[in-house]
Amino acid sequence: MDQQVHFSAEEYLGILELQFEVAQALKGKPSSDSRWPDAQHLALKLFAHGASAHWLFQGTNAPVPRSTVGAAFTDFGSIAVIARAALETYLTLFEVFVSPSTEDEFEFQYSLWHLAGQVVLEDLEPSDESLVENYLGAQADIAELRERIQATDVFAGLTQRQQEQVLQGRRRRNWSEIAASAGIGLGFIKRIYSYYSGFVHSDALTSSQLFTAQTREDQRGHAELHLLTIMFALSKFILDYVDLFEEAAQVLPRFPEAHSKAQVWSEVLSRLD
Numbered sequence: 001m002d003q004q005v006h007f008s009a010e011e012y013l014g015i016l017e018l019q020f021e022v023a024q025a026l027k028g029k030p031s032s033d034s035r036w037p038d039a040q041h042l043a044l045k046l047f048a049h050g051a052s053a054h055w056l057f058q059g060t061n062a063p064v065p066r067s068t069v070g071a072a073f074t075d076f077g078s079i080a081v082i083a084r085a086a087l088e089t090y091l092t093l094f095e096v097f098v099s100p101s102t103e104d105e106f107e108f109q110y111s112l113w114h115l116a117g118q119v120v121l122e123d124l125e126p127s128d129e130s131l132v133e134n135y136l137g138a139q140a141d142i143a144e145l146r147e148r149i150q151a152t153d154v155f156a157g158l159t160q161r162q163q164e165q166v167l168q169g170r171r172r173r174n175w176s177e178i179a180a181s182a183g184i185g186l187g188f189i190k191r192i193y194s195y196y197s198g199f200v201h202s203d204a205l206t207s208s209q210l211f212t213a214q215t216r217e218d219q220r221g222h223a224e225l226h227l228l229t230i231m232f233a234l235s236k237f238i239l240d241y242v243d244l245f246e247e248a249a250q251v252l253p254r255f256p257e258a259h260s261k262a263q264v265w266s267e268v269l270s271r272l273d
Helices: 009-024 038-057 076-098 103-121 129-150 160-167 175-181 186-201 204-212 216-244 256-271
Strands: 060-062 071-073
Touching (some): 009 256, 038 076, 076 175, 076 204, 076 216, 186 204
Antiparallel strands (some): 060 071
């Protein structure tokens, strides 16, 4: 990451607050399209990631080992995992709700997004009779989602193999291509995503970083880089969300400084290559 990009806890909290407020702008508001309110689920998921990462940054006081006084550290490894989740949450919003240029494409992406989550319930036939009704309801939802997907022109344009994968709920996404479409530097997304995968899958590099960063100063230095990634995701999310929803845009005048910072960080992200 560019050495001129520096983390500011004050800016982070300001952008996190604005992200929460634009997300809450849709709370309780009716929609003529039942699909759009689901964008709020992603908004609140991203806020939770951002808030949790902030509290991890304050430091973890572990109650063990109990034979001494415990252990205190900054868990930057967990912040890194959250940073990847935050980035993917933003990219999912972009792919499903922002990027589609036609109603047909939106219906395809939205239905596939739901199907990908529901298919895990397909083979979980319950042994408890009290859960049978829920199981049957899930099967009906899965069948309906497949019908909706098959009715789209996007699905018709896929190869037979691709259609089979889609109906299995597989979302074969190229995060680099999605990120580039969202205005994120291609070089940055390739490097950072590979790096975060190392934390998720416990590769040797990231594991050694956790071991060698013994001082709180070193740990916080690592953590700040991951918090920058989350701030990037929050900023991009804010700008796209207010473009999608007029109610969310009406929040901006109350937070002019945070809005301005979100615009700056979004621009910085587009230039990181």
